[in-house]
Amino acid sequence: MLKQVTYSQQTQSQKKKKNKGGIKFMTFRLELADNSIFKNAFESISSIVDEVTLTADSEALHLRCLDKSHITFITMELNKTVFDEYQCDTPEKMAIDCDDFYQLLKKCKDNILELSTDNTNLLVTFKGDATRKFKLPFIDLEYDNPQPPRIDLPCNIRIPSVLLKDYINDMAFFSDKLNFIVDENYFKVTTDGQKGEAEIEYLHGENILETVKSMYSIPKLQEIMKAHKFSKECKVSVGNDTPLKVNFTLPTDDGSIEYLLAPRLEEE
Numbered sequence: 001m002l003k004q005v006t007y008s009q010q011t012q013s014q015k016k017k018k019n020k021g022g023i024k025f026m027t028f029r030l031e032l033a034d035n036s037i038f039k040n041a042f043e044s045i046s047s048i049v050d051e052v053t054l055t056a057d058s059e060a061l062h063l064r065c066l067d068k069s070h071i072t073f074i075t076m077e078l079n080k081t082v083f084d085e086y087q088c089d090t091p092e093k094m095a096i097d098c099d100d101f102y103q104l105l106k107k108c109k110d111n112i113l114e115l116s117t118d119n120t121n122l123l124v125t126f127k128g129d130a131t132r133k134f135k136l137p138f139i140d141l142e143y144d145n146p147q148p149p150r151i152d153l154p155c156n157i158r159i160p161s162v163l164l165k166d167y168i169n170d171m172a173f174f175s176d177k178l179n180f181i182v183d184e185n186y187f188k189v190t191t192d193g194q195k196g197e198a199e200i201e202y203l204h205g206e207n208i209l210e211t212v213k214s215m216y217s218i219p220k221l222q223e224i225m226k227a228h229k230f231s232k233e234c235k236v237s238v239g240n241d242t243p244l245k246v247n248f249t250l251p252t253d254d255g256s257i258e259y260l261l262a263p264r265l266e267e268e
Contacts, residue, residue, distance in 0.1 A: 027087060027088070027089040027090065028056050028087065028088045028089075028092045028094075028115075028116060028117050029085070029086075029087045029088075029114070029115070029116040030061070030083045030085060030086045030087070030114070030115050030116075031083060031084050031085035031086075031112060031113070031114045032082070032083050032084055032112070032113045032114075033084050033112050033113075035105065035108045035110075035111065035112070035113035036229070037078070037082065037230070037250070037255065038105050038113065039102075039105045039106065039108070040227060040229040040230040041076060041227060041230055041257055042098065042101060042102040042105055043102060043226045043227065043229075044223060044224060044225075044226035044227035044230075044257070045063070045065075045074060045076070045098060045102075045227075045257075046098040046099045046101070046102040047223045047226055048065075048067050048072050048074060048223050048224075049065045049066075049067050049068075049074070049098055050068070050097065050098055050099070051065075051095060051096065051097055051098055051139060051141055052065050052095070052096060052098050053065070053093050053094065053095045053096075053141060053145055054093070054094040054095075054096065054122075055091070055092070055093050055094075055145065056088045056091065056092045056094070057088055057091045058080075058088050058089075058091075059079065059080055060077055060078060060079045060080055061076075061077075061078045061080075062076065062077055062078075063075070063076040063077075064076075064145045064146055064147070064148065065145070065146070066146045070262075071217070071220060071261065071262045072220055072223070072224070072259060072260070072261050072262075073146070073148055073149065073259070073260040073261075074257065074258070074259055074260075075148055075256075075257070075258045075260075076255075076256070076257045076258075077255065077256055078254075078255040079254035079255060081252070081254045082250065082252070082254050082255045084112075092117065094117060094122055094138060095138055095139050095140065095141045096122055096136055096138065096139065097136070097139060100136055101122070101124075101136060104124050104134055104136065107126070107132075108126050109126075109128070110128070111126035111127055111128035111132075112126070112127040112128065113125075113126060113127075114126075114127060118135075120137060120138055121135040121136060121137055121138060122135070122136040122138065123135060123136075124136055148260065149243070149260065151242065151243055151245070151260070153237035153238055153239045153242055153243075153245055154210060154212060154239050155182040155206075155208055155210070155212050155237065155238050155239065156206065156235060156236070156237045157182060157187050157204040157206045157208070157235070157236050158204075158206070158233050158234070158235050158236075159187065159202060159204070159233065159234060159236060160232060160233055160234075161225070161227075161228035161229075161230075161231060161232060161233060161234045161248065162228055162232075163202070164225060164228070164234060164236070164246075165225040165228045167189045167200050167202075168189070168218060168221045168222060168225055169222065170189075170198060170200065171189060171190075171191040171198055171200075171218055172218050172219075172222065173195065173198070174191050174192060174193040174195050174196055174197065174198050175191045175192065175193035175218065176217065176218050176219060177191065177215055177216065177217060177218060177264055178190065178191040178215070178216060178218055178221070179191065179213055179214070179215050179216075180213070180214055180215075180216065180236070180238050180244065181211070181212070181213045182204070182208055182211065182212050182213075182238055183208065183210075183211040184208050184209065184211075185203060185204070185208075186201045186202060186203060186204065187201075187202045187204045187236070188200065188201050188202075189202075191218075212238055212239050212240045212242075213240060213241075214238050214239065214240065214241050214242055214244060214263045215241075215263055215264045215265070215266070216244055216261055216263055216264060217261075217264055220261055221261065224246055224259045224261065225246075227248050227257055227259075228248075230248040230250070230257055231248040231249055231250055231251065232251075234246055234247060234248050235247040235249070241263055241265055242263060243260050243261060243262050243263060244259075244260070244261040244263065245258065245259070245260050245261075246258070246259045246261070247259075
């Protein structure tokens with residue numbers, strides 16, 4: 001039998017409702033010409049979680065969230081240097097519907113993206129031949145941003161993001177689960193099912209001194225790999241029957257998205 005491991009999280013029910021204006025949101029504004037950074041991130045994030053809290057301070061925009069099944073943990077950090085303009089005089093928390101935000105971002109095309117706030121809304125503005133303005137209402141979340149688990153994983157490799165996405169999609173033809181195996185020379189992706197078996201080997205070129213193996217959910221991995229356009233290369237960290245860490249970092253090294261995925265374990 002298979003068992004899906006989850007992350008323990010002490011939360012109340014994730015109830016969504018409109019903010020009634022009891023919180024005063026302070027001055028926050030950013031502007032970004034390359035709006036694909038947000039689009040590439042939220043294509044993945046919106047497929048994993050329903051709601052998120054964006055936290056802004058004077059140095060960066062942050063996001064930490066855990067899916068309802070407690071299987072996937074997401075951390076995003078975008079330093080102020082990512083943006084063409086960035087202002088945050090007082091730390092702010094902006095709780096929004098994730099899919100609504102992503103659907104708006106898809107309308108941005110090649111326009112300049114501006115985000116700001118009023119008392120009850122995230123203000124989304126697209127600047128191009130015309131200026132288009134939208135208000136996305138804040139929601140109340142009955143839990144705080146979760147803290148990421150601290151996990152030290154022994155094997156770390158780098159691989160082109162699109163290759164990892166393709167490997168996972170290849171495995172999906174045969175099963176809903178796969179194995180990640182790392183040894184001294186290769187990163188291997190394997191699976192088997194009623195339709196047959198599959199194995200892919202990638203020569204990683206890293207200094208790996210041991211062999212490790214873990215099993216993961218293919219649908220969960222496919223959600224993560226929707227972020228493959230965020231960076232051309234991703235860092236994969238894994239151990240024996242451990243969570244999987246997948247990190248996408250911008251080429252300028254001032255922004256990243258990191259996913260922590262709980263393993264699936266075989267039961268005796």
